[in-house]
Each structure stands twice: as C-alpha cells, then as structure tokens.
Amino acid sequence: AAEALGREIYELIPTEFSDEELAQERRALTDAGAWRDEATWYGKDGTPLLAEARTTALRAADGSITGYLCIMRDVSERRQSARQLERRARQQAVIAGLGIKALEGKDLHSLMDEAVTLVRGALEVEFAEIDELLPGGEELLIRAGAGWPEGVVGTERMPSGRGSQSGYAVLVGQPVIVGDIADETRFEVPPVVRDHAVVSAATVVIDSLGRPFGTLAALSKERRSFSKDEINFLQSTANVLATAVERQDAEKALADVREAERSRIARDLHDEALRDLTQAAAETDRAHTAASDAGTAELLGRQ
Secondary structure, eight states: OTTTTTSOHHHHSOOOOOHHHHHHHHHHHHHHSEEEEEEEEEOTTOOEEEEEEEEEEEEOTTSOEEEEEEEEEEOHHHHHHHHHHHHHHHHHHHHHHHHHHHHTTOOHHHHHHHHHHHHHHHHTOSEEEEEEEOTTSSEEEEEEEESOOTTSTTTOEEESGGGSHHHHHHHHTSOEEESOGGGOOSSOOOHHHHHTTOOEEEEEEEEETTEEEEEEEEEESSOOOOOHHHHHHHHHHHHHHHHHHHHHHHHHHHHHHHHHHHHHHHHHHHHHHHHHHHHHHHHHHHHHHHHHHHHHHHHHHHO
8 A cells, every 4th residue: 555555547557558548548437437348457466366346436426537546456366277177178069070970970070070070179389280100100190190290190209118109108108298298208209299399298099999099189289288188188088089080990800701701602602603504504415314324225226
C-alpha cells in the first residue's frame, strides 16, 4: 500500500493506450458503471500470469462517480486446469474416433496417416511419425508422418537398438521421453532428427501380440516436457494402431489359408479329372482293341 497510495494508476500499471484512448475507456466505464477483462501480467521474475480484473464505479449519494474499485486476481492455475481438461477431452475423442475406424476395417495406411495428423494437433508439436521395424530388425522406416517435408516419409530410415530413439524404445519395450536431445546419452540421435531442429520428443511402442510393429512418436522443436496424461494418450493411440495391425495380419493369414485351400481343391479336381480322362481313354482303347480282334476273327472265318 505504501508503494501505491497517492500515485497515478498508470505509473503502477503501464499501458499502451494513448491519452485519448484512456479517456474513451473511462467514459465507457462511467456509462456502464462496471467493467470486466482478462489480461496477461508478468511478475518480477518474468513469469506470465493470467489476471481477471473487475472494476466498479463508486458513486456518491447524488449519483456522481467519486472513484473506482478494481479487484484483480490471478486465474492462471484455474485456466490452465480448464485447458488441460479440454485437451484431455480432445485426446479421448481422438482415441475413440480412431478406435471406431480401426474396428470398421479402415485401411491400415490410411489409419496411420490420420493418426499422426491427429497426434500432432492434439499434442501441439511440429512432427509426429510412425516408425515401422523392418524385417531383420536392423532398421526402422518412417512409414507415416505429419509435419515432415516431402521426401522423408516412406524413405528415411534409422538404426534400431541404441541407434535411435525409436530403436531404443523397441529395445527397452517402454515409452522413451527426451527433454533435450543435446543432453541425450542413452542412444544416438539420427541425422533426420537433428537436421530438423528437434529438441524434445516422446516415443511409445506399437506392440502387436507381443511382437513390436514399430513406434509412434511426437517431436517438438521447442524444449518441453510431456505429461503423464500425454504419454497415456500417445500409448492409447499406439494400442489402437496395434489392433489395426493385428486385424490386417489376421486378414492376410485368412486370405492365405483360403488361397491354399482353393489351390488344393483345384489340384484335387485336376487330378480327379485327369484320372477320369485316363480311365476313359483306357476303356476306349480296350473297346477299339476288342472290336479290332472281333473283326479279324470274322475275316478269318470267312476265309
């Protein structure tokens, strides 16, 4: 109070309004009698705070305004909690939507393309990708991606194991989170990640019936942390993709069985037809032989 009493309000709270704009605001406040607004303020340490301000005109008995009462409070935490709830609701909607499409039998590659786009938006990162573990287990291929320039998705490969974050996630079988790749010592950072100025990343495993298909990753060009809820969202999305992979594998196995059965039936039919043809040919030959023998005997009898 000692620092504020007797001083002009705009000495304490600087404003970018001109004198004319301030006069207009005061007239509007006088006419309305009350005013409410939200603005971002900065503490002495530079920390941003979202403040809610409520201002009410103080009137004398004759109705004239003698001053204003302004109450300000920090609503940063409340708004942050509300934003977290909104983000969580959006993330749950993403998982539910992908799950329905996976159950409906949507094409796996189309589902992966949609998943990385939704993950990128939900987690507010620059890049998202699905890395598929290639046969042999030595490399991973960026099979689907969002935010990457042309020529990366479907082409760029990275080492498995400790040669990349995705490879390391497959190796340890659990989520791998990096706050700053400059400080990373658990694994090597692939050139494609460094070349695109990635700073922070989170990677989870897409596990199909105990066999890793690959990974789902979110990558940010700004240093950031990934909350437990965000990792759960990423893992839930990966689980939906794993279900789609299992469905595709099951459909392929069923198609292979059907094709093998069709081939067997075709072979059986072919063999049976061939046996019938051979038998018919033999019977015809016997019939011809019998007729020829009969004709010969008749001829000899006449002679």
